[in-house]
Amino acid sequence: MAKFVKVEISKDLTDKIYEAIEAASSTGKLRKGVNETTKCIERGMAKMVILATDVTPEEVVMHLPVICNEKKVLCVEVPSKLELGKAAGLEVGTSSIAIEEVGDSKKLVDDIKRKLEGHAIQA
Numbered sequence: 001m002a003k004f005v006k007v008e009i010s011k012d013l014t015d016k017i018y019e020a021i022e023a024a025s026s027t028g029k030l031r032k033g034v035n036e037t038t039k040c041i042e043r044g045m046a047k048m049v050i051l052a053t054d055v056t057p058e059e060v061v062m063h064l065p066v067i068c069n070e071k072k073v074l075c076v077e078v079p080s081k082l083e084l085g086k087a088a089g090l091e092v093g094t095s096s097i098a099i100e101e102v103g104d105s106k107k108l109v110d111d112i113k114r115k116l117e118g119h120a121i122q123a
Helices: 011-027 034-042 063-071 081-087 103-117
Strands: 029-032 048-052 074-078 096-101
Touching: 011 029, 011 048, 011 074, 011 081, 011 096, 011 103, 029 034, 034 063, 034 096, 048 063, 048 081, 048 103, 063 074, 074 103, 081 096, 096 103
Parallel strands: 048 074
Antiparallel strands: 029 096, 048 096
16 A cells, blocks of 8 residues: 655655656656645545645645655655656745656656655555
8 A cells, every 4th residue: 555655855866856856757658736736645646646845834835745645655755846847847935746657767757765664654
């Protein structure tokens, strides 16, 4: 069962998450922003969801881990919405990203999921 990962993620793993987003952005398909991410999860299309921890107010993204749990989608946090947006090819920050089609990031996404399985907790 996929769960929301609320643990300190190492810099290496954070970099790997950004790398997976960049690869999926160029060879797969991303949904950017809270509304698009929410729709992607609810439709059962999301392979992985990434949230920024510096979103204010945090209520903007609070529902995402809950629906990720319901749909059994891995949901992880990264420290910066600006870096998250940059990894997705945006010039501005974004609160959340859903990887809809992994493209060339499949190995990275699978590796991230494996590394985080032991750290997953219920949202």
